[in-house]
Amino acid sequence: MGPSTPLIAGGVAQNLYDNFLNTQRGNPNKLCFGTRPLVQVVKEEKVVKGVTKTWEFLQLGPYQWITYKEALQRINNFGSGLVNLGLKKGENVALYSETRAEWHIAALGCFSQGFVVLTVYANLGIDPIVHAFNEGEITTVATNASLIPGLFAVLDRTPLIKCVVYTDKVEEEWKVKFAEKNVRLVSFEELEEMGQKQYNEPSPADSREDVAVIMYTSGSTGTPKGVMLSHRNVLSTTTSAFQVLDIRDNEVHLSYLPLAHILAFVIDNALLSKSAALGFGNPRSLSTSAVRNCLGDLEELRPTLFVGVPSVHDKIKQGIEAKLKAAGGLSRWIFHKAYETKKVALRAGQDTPFWDTIVFNKFKSALGGRVRFVVSGGAPLSAACCEFLSVCFGVPILQGYGLTETCGGSCVHELNTIDLDARSAGAPLPCCELRLVDVPEMNYLASQNPPQGEIWIRGNSVSLGYFKNPEKTKEEWTGEWFKTGDIGRLNADGTFSIVDRKKNLVKPPHGEYIAPERLETIYRNCPYVDHIMVYACSSYDELIAFVSPNRKALHDYAVANKLEEDIGHLCDNPQVQKLLVDELSKVWKKANLRSIERLHYVQLTPEEWTPENGWLTAAMKLKRNDIHATHADTIKQIYQKLQDRN
Structure with a gap:
């Protein structure tokens, strides 16, 4: 079940460096990388219940650009500098950095000399970083100054590290501390200058089959695994994207997602192959309301496409809904009238120029006004x-499907497809094939109409396996086929829908399987929910959930109902807990879920869920097993309450 044409192998380039070189040769003077300088940090104070609190906002300047020719010069100098540090072709170099132009310069610099890039999230946590650095035998790390303290914290456990290359400015005290550990601190500028003065000609990978990237997943269920992606893997995926997406030569892209995540990495490389202009942003500065004395990244850059993960899209939706709730009754009536009219029109393939002018164009302008389509991936x-x-943005919302092990891209919607209900993840890309394998214990069979089963994937985009982990590779692969653990359905139009999850399934006493991840996707639509973890177990029929509430929505409810506004008090308030259960029940009813999928209890948590406090992985996914273990006593108490009610 895949493409009828031969599998795409990645165009004419032998490796990712040659791919960029080819782009530069044809477009030396086009804008390549853009960065906004920090003007100042604006501090604002507000007295909340007698306590003065301070908020910090960024004030940023306009984008400053370098051309493809200038970028190539920096890339070559960086790679040459690494050779001067003593690195040998084929060695691993770690990129432990936030998303910025220097991330790509460092990665492509590594590729220019045949080094392998080992990626770790900037917020991965100490133990996973130690594991990745030691497993990868890392001697050199590229990072940014803000991460220097965290990097210093792992030096005693990562004895092979000898050099750290950093962006921005590092205080002298850190240079002294690193020197005491016999670790050399070198700025990006120093390394590039070193590479220029004693220049080493590029010597990129000799074969497409050579490993380009070892991408460490965020480890939602345990120790992170290093996924080995070859140059062929990446190039075949990016080349396939051109055939499905209308990627043009004049694209402008806002890069803000973590480049250690496969979605951002592949999208950026695909756009660089088409000589796009990449402007770099930050989740803290995307919208104009989040910055001070300047436009947000979206309105400043005015990208032609927008890429996000569901948590980003959910926050955009919640932000619009919050503004509508605060608007007058007439404004809300006009919006709902426009919304229903446009929804019907979109399903019929028609436009609504009147309502676009009156209502929807201002929403599109919040994305810069030039976005032609939105991509959603990661979950x-x-x-x-x-x-x-x-409806609000009036552009196609393209869902895709893929994993790090399949280089992110396995399925994606075509631009001319209208799927308002997100019923499918699109058709397979030309770089891979999908098959459905029976899962009889869950009653999913490929012989059914429509066919259903576990999705297996093979092709040029499928990873070489897990780094130094042959046992796990053998477990997850059968021959050429990677076993995803996702349950798919083949639709009549050739697209695939993800309908269930073989992993993380739970069978309560009633005997029917529960897929918490699918339910979390649905229940996240509750306006009072920021994050949610649905819990099911084999001992009890009832489902419960842990919820990190939307603070704005909860604060507004507290004010309207004259409740104590402190988040801790609100989370403990039985009235608020009942509110969440009732609101989630509305979502349950609207989504036509089964009775066994209704939530019977909600545990609200006052702390925001972050990778640092153990709720989320670095990829912002739930650390399900850790949460279960950490909150085992609370879960036990909740079920005891439910039993006492009965």
């Missing part, structure tokens, strides 16, 4: 969010 996008964004 399933809910039907409610997909419909909402499609």
Whole structure:
């Protein structure tokens, strides 16, 4: 079940460096990388219940650009500098950095000399970083100054590290501390200058089959695994994207997602292959309301496409809904009238120029006004969010499907497809094939109409396996086929829908399987929810959930109902807990879920869920097993309450 044409192998380039070189040769003077300088940090104070609190906002300047020719010069100098540090072709270099132009310069610099890039998230946590650095035998790390303290914290456990290359400015005290550990601190500028003065000609990978990247997953269920991606893997995926997406030579892209995540890495490399202009941003500065005395990244850059993960899209939806709730009754009536009219028109393939002018163009202008389509990946996008964004922005919302092990891209919607309900993840890309394998214990069979089963994937985009982990590779692969653990359905139009999850399934006493991840995607549509973890177990029929509430929505409710506004008090308030159960029940009813999928209890948590406090991975996914273990006593108490009620 895949492409009828031969599998795409990645164009004419032998490696990712040659791919960039080819782009530069044809477009030396086009804008390549853009960065906004920090003007100042604006501090604002507000007295909350007698306590003065300070908020910090960024004030940023306009984008400053370098051309493809200038970028190539920096890339070559960086790679040459690494050779001067003593690195040998084939060695691993770690990129432990936030998303910025220097991330790509460092990565392509590594590729220019045949080094392998080992990626770790900037917020991965100490133990996983130690594991990745030691397993990868890392001697050299490229990072940014803000991460220097965290990097210093792992030096005693990563004895092979000898050199750290950093962006921005590092205080002298850190240079002294690193020197005491016999670790050399070198700035990006110093390394590039070193490479220029004693220049080493590029010597990129000799074969497409050579490993380009070892990408460490964020480890939602345990120790992170290093996924080995070859140059062929990446190039075949990016080349396939051109055939499905209307990627043009004049694209402008806002790069803000973590480049250690396969979605951002592949999208950026695909756009660089088409000589796009990449402007770099930050989740803290995307919108104009989040910065001071300047436009947000979206309105400043005015990108031609927008890429996000469901958590980003959910926050956009919640932000619009919050503004509508605060607007007058007439404004809300006009919006809902426009919304319903446009929804019907979109399903019929028609435009609504009147309502666009009156209502929707201002939403599109918040994305800069030039966005032609929106891409969502990393996790399933809910039907409610997909419909909402499609109507408000008036552009295609393209869902895709893939994993790090399949280089991110296995399926994606075509631009001319309208799927307001997010019912499918699109058709297979030309670089891979999909098959459905029976899962009889869950009653999913490829012989059914429509065919259903576990998705297996093979092709030029499928990873070489897990780094130094042959046992796990053998477990997850059968021959050429990677076993995803996802349950798919083949639709009549050739697209695939992700309908269930073989992993993380739970069978309570009633005997029916529960897929918490699918339910979380649906329940996230509740306006009072920021994050949610659905819990099911084999001992009890009832489902419960842990919820990190939307603070704005909860604060507004507290004010309207004259409740104590402190988040801790609100989370403990029985009235608020009942509110969440009732609101989530509305979502349950609207989504036509089964009775066994209804939530019976909600545990609210006052702390925001972050990778640092153990709720989320670096990829912003739930650390499900850790949460279960950490909150085992609370879970036990909740079920005791439910039993006492009965």
